[in-house]
Amino acid sequence: xxxxxxxxxxxxxxxxMSSGPAAAAPLRFVDYLYINASEGSASGGHxxxxxxxxxxHFEHRPPGILVLARAHFERFRHLYGDLENRTIQMSxxxxxxxxxxxxxxxFSRRHIAQRQRLEVLAAxxxxxxxxxxxxxxxVVAIDGLNLFVDEANTAGDTAERAPALDALRARVxxxxxxxxxxxxxxxxxxxxxxxxxxxPPSTVAADDEIRPPSYGFSARFNDMSxxxxxxxxxxxxxxxxxxxxxxGSAGLPLKPGEAARLARLADALEDSLVRLLDTxxxxxxxxxxxxMARLIALRETVETAHWRFLDSFPIDATVLPAIRTSRRRVHxxxxxxxxRLQFEIARKSLLDAVDVAAEFPEIEYARLESAANRWLEVxxxxxxxxxxxxHAGVLLPARxxxxxxxxxxxxxxxxxxxALETAASEEARLAAGLERDYPxxxxxxxxxxxxxxxxxxxxxRAAHTKxxxxxxxxxxxxxxxHVAMVGSLNFVPQISALVxxxxxxxxxxxxxAAYRQRQLAEMRRDENPVWVFLRxxxxxxxxxxxxxxxxxVFLFFTDDLVAPRPLFGAVxxxxxxxxxxxxxxxxPVDGGETLWAGIRGAVFSLPELVFQNIRKGSFxxxxxx
Amino acid sequence: VTRTFDPRRWRPVxxxxxxxxxxxxxGCSLSASSKSSSDSSASSSGSSSPGDTAYYDxxxxxxxxxxxxxxxFDAYQKKLGDLAKERGVTNWEENLGTYAAIGExxxxxxxxxGLVDTFKDRLAPPSSANSADKQSAIQNGFESKK
Numbered sequence: 001x002x003x004x005x006x007x008x009x010x011x012x013x014x015x016x017m018s019s020g021p022a023a024a025a026p027l028r029f030v031d032y033l034y035i036n037a038s039e040g041s042a043s044g045g046h047x048x049x050x051x052x053x054x055x056x057h058f059e060h061r062p063p064g065i066l067v068l069a070r071a072h073f074e075r076f077r078h079l080y081g082d083l084e085n086r087t088i089q090m091s092x093x094x095x096x097x098x099x100x101x102x103x104x105x106x107f108s109r110r111h112i113a114q115r116q117r118l119e120v121l122a123a124x125x126x127x128x129x130x131x132x133x134x135x136x137x138x139v140v141a142i143d144g145l146n147l148f149v150d151e152a153n154t155a156g157d158t159a160e161r162a163p164a165l166d167a168l169r170a171r172v173x174x175x176x177x178x179x180x181x182x183x184x185x186x187x188x189x190x191x192x193x194x195x196x197x198x199x200p201p202s203t204v205a206a207d208d209e210i211r212p213p214s215y216g217f218s219a220r221f222n223d224m225s226x227x228x229x230x231x232x233x234x235x236x237x238x239x240x241x242x243x244x245x246x247x248g249s250a251g252l253p254l255k256p257g258e259a260a261r262l263a264r265l266a267d268a269l270e271d272s273l274v275r276l277l278d279t280x281x282x283x284x285x286x287x288x289x290x291x292m293a294r295l296i297a298l299r300e301t302v303e304t305a306h307w308r309f310l311d312s313f314p315i316d317a318t319v320l321p322a323i324r325t326s327r328r329r330v331h332x333x334x335x336x337x338x339x340r341l342q343f344e345i346a347r348k349s350l351l352d353a354v355d356v357a358a359e360f361p362e363i364e365y366a367r368l369e370s371a372a373n374r375w376l377e378v379x380x381x382x383x384x385x386x387x388x389x390x391h392a393g394v395l396l397p398a399r400x401x402x403x404x405x406x407x408x409x410x411x412x413x414x415x416x417x418x419a420l421e422t423a424a425s426e427e428a429r430l431a432a433g434l435e436r437d438y439p440x441x442x443x444x445x446x447x448x449x450x451x452x453x454x455x456x457x458x459x460x461r462a463a464h465t466k467x468x469x470x471x472x473x474x475x476x477x478x479x480x481x482h483v484a485m486v487g488s489l490n491f492v493p494q495i496s497a498l499v500x501x502x503x504x505x506x507x508x509x510x511x512x513a514a515y516r517q518r519q520l521a522e523m524r525r526d527e528n529p530v531w532v533f534l535r536x537x538x539x540x541x542x543x544x545x546x547x548x549x550x551x552x553v554f555l556f557f558t559d560d561l562v563a564p565r566p567l568f569g570a571v572x573x574x575x576x577x578x579x580x581x582x583x584x585x586x587x588p589v590d591g592g593e594t595l596w597a598g599i600r601g602a603v604f605s606l607p608e609l610v611f612q613n614i615r616k617g618s619f620x621x622x623x624x625x
Numbered sequence: 626v627t628r629t630f631d632p633r634r635w636r637p638v639x640x641x642x643x644x645x646x647x648x649x650x651x652g653c654s655l656s657a658s659s660k661s662s663s664d665s666s667a668s669s670s671g672s673s674s675p676g677d678t679a680y681y682d683x684x685x686x687x688x689x690x691x692x693x694x695x696x697x698f699d700a701y702q703k704k705l706g707d708l709a710k711e712r713g714v715t716n717w718e719e720n721l722g723t724y725a726a727i728g729e730x731x732x733x734x735x736x737x738x739g740l741v742d743t744f745k746d747r748l749a750p751p752s753s754a755n756s757a758d759k760q761s762a763i764q765n766g767f768e769s770k771k
Contacts, residue, residue: 054682072679112690212696213687213704223703272719275754279718280747282699283706287715335668359719359755366713378667390667394713 028100029092029507033057034497035080036087036514039552039604039615045493047448048076049107050090051100056107058447063431065438066450067118068111082515085559085616091500092508099478106458109210114438116211121430126218128423131197135416140408142222144289145229146401147310148238164266164299165237165292171274172234181235184277185228192224193409197419215282217419226285228407233292240296244311244399246376252307259302261354266298268360290397294365312373312395320388322381331546331620332378332388339375346371370395448496449485480505515619517560519544537561537568539617548618552600553579558613569608576601680712681726688730692740698747724749724759728766741767 031050048057055076058066071079080086095103133139149160172180199217232238254262273291276284290310297308346368353361373395381388439445459474460466475482481503489495500506513521523532536542538556545557555575556568576598583595604615687708691701705727709717717723727748731741741763749759 053678070682072682075679108686108689112686116690210690210694212694213691213700215697215700215703219703272716275719276716278753280699281702281706281718283703286710287706290715332667338668360716362714362716362720370713374667388667394711396710396713396715 027094028097030095030100030103032091032093032497032500032504034089034091034493036089037494037614038084038086038618039600045497046080047451047493047496049103049451051104051107054104056111056451058450060440060447063435064440065434066440066445066447067438068107068114068450068454070108070111077512081512083618083620085514085516085619087514087517088512089497090510090512091497091504091506092510093479093500093504094507095478095505102462102478103455103458106454106461110454110457113210116213117430117434120211120214121427121434123214123216123219124423124427124430127197127199127216128420128427130218130221131416131420131423134197134408134411135413135420140225140403141400142225142229142403143398143400144226144286144293145233145403146399147240147244147289147293147397148233148401149241151232151236151238151404160239161237162239162296163237164270164296165234168270168273168292168295169234169237171270172277175274176277180277181231185231185235188224188228188231189407189409192221192228195220195224195409195411197411197415198422199419220282223283223285225403225407226283226289228285229401229403230285230288230292232404232407233289240293240310244293244397245297245300245308246311246373247306247308252372254301254305254307258351259305261351262298263302265350265354265360265365266295266302268354268357269295269298272360286398293397294369307372309369309372309376310397311399312369312397313377313389313391314395315399317389317391320381320390322385322387328546329382332382336375336378336382339371339378343368343371343375366396369397443491444485446491448491448493452483452485452490452496455479455483514559514616516544516557516617520560545617545619548620551597551617552576552604552615553594553597554601554605554615554617557617558608559616562611565611565613566609569605572605572608573602576603576605680708680714681722683708683712684723684726685730685733688727689734692731692734692736718748719755721755721758721762724762725766728763728768729770730766731763732767732770735771736767 033048033050033055035046035048037045046057048055050056050073053073055071055073057069057071057076059069061067077088081088130140169181195217197217269291273288273295276288276291293310297310301308346364350361350364350368353364377389380386455475456471459471459478462478463470463474465471472482472484483490483496483499483503485491488499490499501509520532520536523536534541536544536557539545539547539554542557553576554572556572558565558568558572561568579598579601580595581598583590583592583598586594607614684705687701687704691704705717705723706715709715709720709723714720727744728741731744745760745763749756749763753759
């Protein structure tokens with residue numbers, strides 16, 4: 001009995017060994033993401049491809065082009081799963097390491113190549129705007145300059161000079177010599193004057209060709225002007241503008257022991273700024289301006305024993321009127337508490353970094369500055385009834401200001417006009433090229449079709465062919481199947497997700513529930529489910545949902561219910577129609593906002609009558625999970 | 626007369642509803658940047674944070690692209706500065722993580738050791754502060770991805 005068993009075991013081991021190379025080959029997953037439908041721009045859903053923590057997806061951007069965006073998965077999930085309350089379904093396609101690298105390289109290449117073309121267009125647009133500004137002297141703005149008072153306010157008056165910058169200036173003179181600042185100003189002025197406004201026309205690259213980086217007229221002009229402005233500020237030791245700094249209405253006192261560590265931090269920043277003047281990088285001006293402003297704020301923090309931060313909100317930040325914040329007091333109070341916690345976390349992180357870092361820990365400082373700004377902004381909106389500034393992007397204190405007229409070179413008028421004409425025609429040519437090469441079309445060029453087009457391009461590259469049959473075979477070999485777009489309904493995101501499931505070697509499936517679904521599940525665990533259903537089923541009594549300006553008018557949520565969906569949909573339809581009628585009467589007052597929300601409410605109720613759900617409602621989770 | 630439910634009478638209504646569903650365009654998402662600002666943007670945790678990992682991704686991919694395309698070195702330095710600024714960092718030269726990401730980008734581009742040495746000399750010359758650490762970060766990043 002034993003021998004046959006041992007023999008079978010031996011055969012099994014041999015079989016396992018014989019399949020060793022294939023089994024041992026490392027396997028990876030490329031994940032196809034389907035984000036279910038939502039009202040508005042994504043009523044057919046959306047799709048994306050995930051490689052590890054990177055997500056690639058095609059976005060429809062003005063003026064009607066498809067742009068390959070790259071995002072971190074957590075950020076992507078937060079945007080679609082939390083804010084837009086949509087469920088993300090993930091089909092995990094098992095591939096070899098080599099195929100994974102091949103596909104990732106293709107999407108990365110396309111992303112970089114397209115981004116470069118968008119950047120070239122943006123640079124030419126900047127050139128055109130700068131040239132227009134230069135023709136009307138005095139309207140050129142330099143980022144970071146408006147953090148400081150004007151030149152006239154400091155000239156010759158020692159009491160008006162910033163002690164922190166006087167000390168920095170002394171260090172610079174000691175390190176580089178007494179003529180250093182004047183020499184650098186003269187050198188930069190000469191280079192700025194010698195700049196040629198009219199650059200060579202850019203060449204439009206092929207679809208996924210990566211081009212050398214460009215550094216055009218307006219970018220060089222701005223960098224040299226920022227450097228000149230920084231040297232002027234340093235030379236005159238200008239103070240910060242009073243409205244450019246914030247410390248909270250009641251002040252934020254330092255804790256015991258913090259002052260000494262912040263003094264060390266300021267010293268490290270001062271050292272760093274001295275070194276910065278020796279850099280070879282051409283764009284050091286903004287870094288110097290911001291560093292000097294932060295140095296003043298830090299020295300004043302130590303001196304007053306209260307935190308002082310630069311106002312980091314950009315001048316184009318969205319401003320929510322006070323009346324809106326008062327209506328949303330509870331929600332904003334939660335955000336304020338979250339922001340305070342983030343401030344405390346960033347504060348500890350910065351002070352820990354001071355103890356270990358030899359150089360100025362800019363990232364930790366910037367995080368604290370950003371957290372303080374958001375916390376103080378919400379606090380002042382709540383406590384003082386001020387309008388609330390919001391900005392989803394990174395906060396960087398860089399208020400633009402106008403340089404002195406003497407710092408603006410006077411280029412030849414004829415040359416400026418000729419350069420302006422060239423830039424304008426170049427801008428039009430590049431914009432047309434983007435629209436030609438990356439067009440959006442609902443059926444033939446959308447977020448689905450482009451993903452499969454890129455997959456086919458990668459496979460064609462690997463197989464060194466453009467033969468469709470060979471590409472198909474390559475796809476079957478590497479992905480387990482091939483998804484064709486022509487003559488099919490695969491362009492519809494939801495259908496494409498089903499086709500991927502059926503076609504590719506999908507080894508696993510995951511689902512990331514939408515925000516409301518997750519919250520309801522938690523509530524049902526802690527409370528009576530019937531009560532949760534009654535309370536949360538509608539927008540009036542829901543504790544999770546607050547009416548959002550971007551949502552249509554509706555009464556009942558139907559995303560988590562199937563059986564009563566037609567009934568709830570009928571009520572939603574009536575609600576939408578009623579809101580439309582009210583909106584008609586309010587047309588002169590609100591410019592059609594209510595009417596449009598009502599019409600959309602009625603339209604998105606129609607699918608609910610036939611058991612379909614599109615509308616989910618959008619949310620504002622107070623804390624990022 | 627007894628009235629009974631006759632599905633055939635409702636068929637035209639069903640078709641109309643189906644048509645309404647189909648007429649709603651199966652469009653893709655608009656870009657995130659085009660979505661309206663809201664209160665969530667007031668939250669620290671709901672907004673972009675300086676120096677997040679996306680910064681290093683950008684440095685990696687930009688370096689990889691530059692290693693393949695070539696071009697003026699000051700344009701590459703300028704590009705690094707722009708990326709850093711977008712992520713809330715201005716003095717990227719004193720951030721060791723940037724050098725590691727540059728090395729990784731060179732590794733991804735399958736650059737030669739000669740090119741890596743050129744990057745080390747130009748970005749972290751021996752006379753610059755913390756030169757050894759910066760050069761080492763570039764080399765280690767390169768080794769990890771080549």
